[in-house]
Amino acid sequence: xxxxxxxxxxxxxxxxxxxxxxxxxxxxxxxxxxxxxxxxxxxxxxxxxxxxxxxxxxxxxxxxxxxxxxxxxxxxxxxxxxxxxxxxxxxxxxxxxxxxxxxxxxxxxxxxxxxxxxxxxxxxxxxxxxxxxxxxxxxxxxxxxxxxxxxxxxxxxxxxxxxxxxxxxxxxxxxxxxxxxxxxxxxxxxxxxxxxxxxxxxxxxxxxxxxxxxxxxxxx
Amino acid sequence: xxxxxxxxxxxxxxxxxxxxxxxxxxxxxxxxxxxxxxxxxxxxxxxxxxxxxxxxxxxxxxxxxxxxxxxxxxxxxxxxxxxxxxxxxxxxxxxxxxxxxxxxxxxxxxxxxxxxxxxxxxxxxxxxxxxxxxxxxxxxxxxxxxxxxxxxxxxxxxxxxxxxxxxxxxxxxxxxxxxxxxxxxxxxxxxxxxxxxxxxxxxxxxxxxxxxxxxxxxxxxxxxxxxxxxxxxxxxxxxxxxxxxxxxxxxxxxxxxxxxxxxxxxxxxxxxxxxxxxxxxxxxxxxxxxxxxxxxxxx
Numbered sequence: 001x002x003x004x005x006x007x008x009x010x011x012x013x014x015x016x017x018x019x020x021x022x023x024x025x026x027x028x029x030x031x032x033x034x035x036x037x038x039x040x041x042x043x044x045x046x047x048x049x050x051x052x053x054x055x056x057x058x059x060x061x062x063x064x065x066x067x068x069x070x071x072x073x074x075x076x077x078x079x080x081x082x083x084x085x086x087x088x089x090x091x092x093x094x095x096x097x098x099x100x101x102x103x104x105x106x107x108x109x110x111x112x113x114x115x116x117x118x119x120x121x122x123x124x125x126x127x128x129x130x131x132x133x134x135x136x137x138x139x140x141x142x143x144x145x146x147x148x149x150x151x152x153x154x155x156x157x158x159x160x161x162x163x164x165x166x167x168x169x170x171x172x173x174x175x176x177x178x179x180x181x182x183x184x185x186x187x188x189x190x191x192x193x194x195x196x197x198x199x200x201x202x203x204x205x206x207x208x209x210x211x212x213x214x215x216x217x218x219x220x
Numbered sequence: 221x222x223x224x225x226x227x228x229x230x231x232x233x234x235x236x237x238x239x240x241x242x243x244x245x246x247x248x249x250x251x252x253x254x255x256x257x258x259x260x261x262x263x264x265x266x267x268x269x270x271x272x273x274x275x276x277x278x279x280x281x282x283x284x285x286x287x288x289x290x291x292x293x294x295x296x297x298x299x300x301x302x303x304x305x306x307x308x309x310x311x312x313x314x315x316x317x318x319x320x321x322x323x324x325x326x327x328x329x330x331x332x333x334x335x336x337x338x339x340x341x342x343x344x345x346x347x348x349x350x351x352x353x354x355x356x357x358x359x360x361x362x363x364x365x366x367x368x369x370x371x372x373x374x375x376x377x378x379x380x381x382x383x384x385x386x387x388x389x390x391x392x393x394x395x396x397x398x399x400x401x402x403x404x405x406x407x408x409x410x411x412x413x414x415x416x417x418x419x420x421x422x423x424x425x426x427x428x429x430x431x432x433x434x435x436x437x438x439x440x441x442x443x444x445x446x447x448x449x450x451x452x453x454x455x456x457x458x459x460x461x462x463x464x465x466x467x468x469x470x471x472x473x474x475x476x477x478x479x480x481x482x483x484x485x486x487x488x489x490x491x492x493x494x495x496x497x498x499x500x501x502x503x504x505x506x507x508x509x510x511x512x513x514x515x516x517x518x519x
Binding site: 007010011014017018021022023024 | 435436439442443446449450452453456
């Protein structure tokens with residue numbers, strides 16, 4: 001009995017020491033929701049775009065999220081955070097969208113919005129220009145790289161786009177674009193995500209297919 | 221033909237240089253291992269005292285094991301390589317002899333070479349010294365392989381390894397039913413056999429622990445520590461599993477009598493030692509051959 005108790009104590013101390021000081025477990029912040037990104041983003045205005053969600057582990061899964069933090073006045077940076085399962089599952093549909101924004105007045109928004117919405121209609125960053133019977137947003141020369149960082153491609157938000165986003169913001173509803181062009185299955189998001197990632201989006205492993213592939217590779 | 225003769229001559233030169241190194245090793249005992257100075261001072265009679273023979277020759281064997289790590293891949297000149305070999309061999313000799321002093325002080329602090337070997341001809345003591353010498357040699361060899369030719373890294377890892385090896389050797393009392401000090405003084409061979417297999421198994425695990433990514437020395441040492449800790453957790457699982465699966469039984473009422481008896485203790489020592497060695501090798505497969513890091517699945 002004593003040996004069993006000693007073994008259990010050793011096991012508990014191994015797990016707790018590993019969690020606390022093992023080099024492989026250090027360096028990654030943990031967030032419960034997108035609101036916790038506030039402690040990681042030190043400069044503003046900025047927006048955090050959810051690039052991908054990963055899991056690690058076979059029996060007990062750990063969830064990670066990769067964000068691209070786009071600043072107005074600095075180069076963007078990528079961060080990977082550990083998160084809880086519920087938040088990771090709920091944010092699956094919002095890949096490619098901004099889950100956290102902080103404006104110049106340090107006002108935080110955690111509503112899922114198309115990336116860069118925080119910079120729209122702000123005279124410090126750009127202006128509306130009239131083309132093809134609509135107003136479109138254009139950044140000033142100093143911020144001309146922002147559309148690249150935000151993953152817009154050739155997309156330029158119209159005034160209608162902006163107004164609809166503000167209505168959704170007031171109603172506290174996520175906004176995925178006028179034609180659902182943002183989000184996990186949105187056209188612009190799919191262009192923005194790296195090609196390898198688009199092909200690897202899958203939810204479960206089919207063992208039958210894996211076994212057939214194994215046989216084909218090794219016993220052809 | 222000239223090339224073949226040239227290569228052969230270079231190997232002979234290196235073999236002769238190794239003999240010079242062995243000669244230097246013999247006299248380094250005067251500085252670093254004075255307790256058994258009698259072995260190197262005068263002629264050594266191999267047949268007089270088998271315990272003393274084992275005690276002495278195991279140290280030479282240990283040096284040879286450590287030397288097996290030295291490699292020459294880019295051979296620039298004979299002189300440069302000989303200088304490199306002399307510096308490395310000096311480091312090996314000094315570190316090995318000091319390591320033996322330290323490990324003997326930790327494990328066999330209640331015993332004395334003169335009393336046990338010269339007076340009592342205690343073969344059990346000699347066998348334990350043999351196993352300690354060989355295990356220390358393997359540990360130093362692993363450290364030299366991973367120290368990346370840096371003296372600082374070597375010294376840091378050497379100190380760390382000595383602490384771990386000493387701790388592991390002291391843990392023998394938790395595993396074995398032998399009363400270590402008492403059975404050695406009774407010259408029981410069984411305890412020596414059990415300890416020899418135990419220390420060889422743990423040395424195998426410890427030397428494999430050094431094979432980690434060399435990123436930063438403190439995180440490297442932490443990784444070694446956690447691998448050793450994990451091995452400590454998994455070895456008992458295999459010991460219990462092997463005993464259960466193969467129905468290995470030892471009648472409880474007979475165990476004590478087997479431990480006390482000098483000749484019967486050999487069978488008990490073999491049983492205990494071999495089960496541990498098998499478990500250690502199986503544990504090394506689980507801990508070191510299964511790489512679970514860095515596999516992400518996209519959601």
